[in-house]
Amino acid sequence: MTETYLAPLWISLKTVLVATVITFFLGIAAARWMAHYTGKCKSLIDGLFILPLVLPPTVVGLGLLLLFGKNGPIGQFLELFNTTIVFSWPATVIAAVSISFPLMYMTARGAFEQVDTHIEDAARTLGASEWRVFWSVTMPLSWPGVASATILSLARCLGEFGATLMLAGNIPGKTATIPVAIYFSIQAGDMNVALILVGIVLVIAFGSLAAIAYWKGKAYKARAAMANREVVE
Amino acid sequence: MLEVRLKRKLQGFTLDVAFKVDQEILAILGPSGSGKTMTLQCISGLVRPDEGYVSLNGTVLLDTSKKINLPARQRRVGFVFQNYALFPHLTVSQNVGYGIRHLPPDEIKEKITNLLGKMNIPHLSDRFPRQLSAGQQQRVAVARALAPEPEVLLLDEPFSALDSLVKERLQLELQALHEFYKGIILFVTHDLTEGYKFSSKIAVFESGNIVQHDDKERVITCPSNHTVARLVGFKNLMEGSVTKVQNNVATIEVPELGGAILAKVSNASRLMPSQRVTVGIRPEYVQLRKEAGENTLYCTMDRIAEGVSATNCYFHVNTVGVTRHYLMVILSRPDSGVIKEGQKSHLYLPPEHVVVITN
Missing domain, CATH: 3.40.50.300 (P-loop containing nucleotide triphosphate hydrolases)
Incomplete structure (x- = not known):
């Protein structure tokens, strides 16, 4: 009986964790690249990156299905290795990454562009490689923005429904994440199961909000303590 | 290097x-x-x-x-x-x-x-x-x-x-x-x-x-x-033409000042008679004199702008028929008491500080 609730919870947690990590690195890589890119196709690439945010998730899901399906280019390529993505657990991750990527990319790029380029240039003249400039200067200075981008992406991954359903379907114990399980419980008239799943989502949501608030408060206190140390000429 | x-x-x-x-x-x-x-x-x-x-x-x-x-x-x-x-x-x-x-x-x-x-x-x-x-x-x-x-x-x-x-x-x-x-x-x-x-x-x-x-x-x-x-502080810059060059001293006719002024030049050979040039002098090198003499202009002080360590004085040349040209003179603070607005004075332009710029 607990399997009904624990399986979706477990699948959701796994998916959210893996998808957020992937989105984090993909997003900041794309953001870093676009923040410095000055080529002709800038707005075109920018538009492509943000597209999943403006399209209905089901459309994104359909697009992924066409890519990863039996006749899709990626699907056919994976066929060579006897792997199918559609209706498997990795599909939930791919769907969540595709949907949350624009949020990570947009917010992180905004944060990177806020960093004073002179400070990055100073690091360069001091012998730092681009890699070191990014991790020792750009990232720490845009950390608040990148952190909120990560939290937004995580929340979006947790709530992902449309694209997941299209690509991963609803296979209990395999691809059914909490949002998908809630929908199908209601469809089956199983109101109690749906409500308990909703309760679980609420706990996770409030839990993470509380964690963020606690972490922010700590960071704020540390900053305030530092600022209070007097400036002595 | x-x-x-x-x-x-x-x-x-x-x-x-x-x-x-x-x-x-x-x-x-x-x-x-x-x-x-x-x-x-x-x-x-x-x-x-x-x-x-x-x-x-x-x-x-x-x-x-x-x-x-x-x-x-x-x-x-x-x-x-x-x-x-x-x-x-x-x-x-x-x-x-x-x-x-x-x-x-x-x-x-x-x-x-x-x-x-x-x-x-x-x-x-x-x-x-x-x-x-x-x-x-x-x-x-x-x-x-x-x-x-x-x-x-x-x-x-x-x-x-x-x-x-x-x-x-x-x-x-x-x-x-x-x-x-x-x-x-x-x-x-x-x-x-x-x-x-x-x-x-x-x-x-x-x-x-x-x-x-x-x-x-x-x-x-x-x-x-x-x-x-202008950038290095020659506030007094005037157009003129060379009339004579002799022993490293150039005589330059400056219509704006209504006469000729003398300038000591180190490289006299680059100057030709009737050549158009600009003459300049830093305001701190212009001196007030009681009497007329070589390289002096009879001027009236129009305006004075007192500064903290020095005073800027603006003179115009009194020669009749000359369009009003201002000369700026910087006097050190202790010297600035000697002259008031509206008063007349002879201004001496030391030839060794008059610079000739060929354009």
């Missing part, structure tokens, strides 16, 4: 400069938007010029014709930014140590202590940049730039963010910097007094070109053209 040749299209003008700097301090002087900062950025490798060549003590850093373009991190060029650009999330020690982390920890520590001591800020090592005054931030920025022992140090408007008291003290300290930093120093400024005080040579920039590059003394005594003359 630093050798620089740069060409880069900018908004409204093209930067096109070439110069060489020995182990010395060169001031790059010019109005804002003349390409000064861009020049420093091209030398440091932060900006790539359209065409150019930069070599530093025999190493080629940039040669667009040979497709050589070392990235900034490999150039060994120290850069002090106008806003100092300290790393706000790192302490003073960590800022200074940023460029030398390849050294062993003991050596890093020693070097930081040493540099902070030389910059007179050993007590600030654990502070964050936001806890420092502008003057302290500047010292940290200089210490940070010097830590990796660059062969050339570039300073972009180093004193522009400071108030006048701190500015004076820091200028003195930075002059002392050359005693322990043996490399080349280039610094950008739009302030002549700053450039003169701090450097041994001055390069004057005007809309992307170097109009004069000389010993600082030559720049302020023998400006090469009208723009330089």
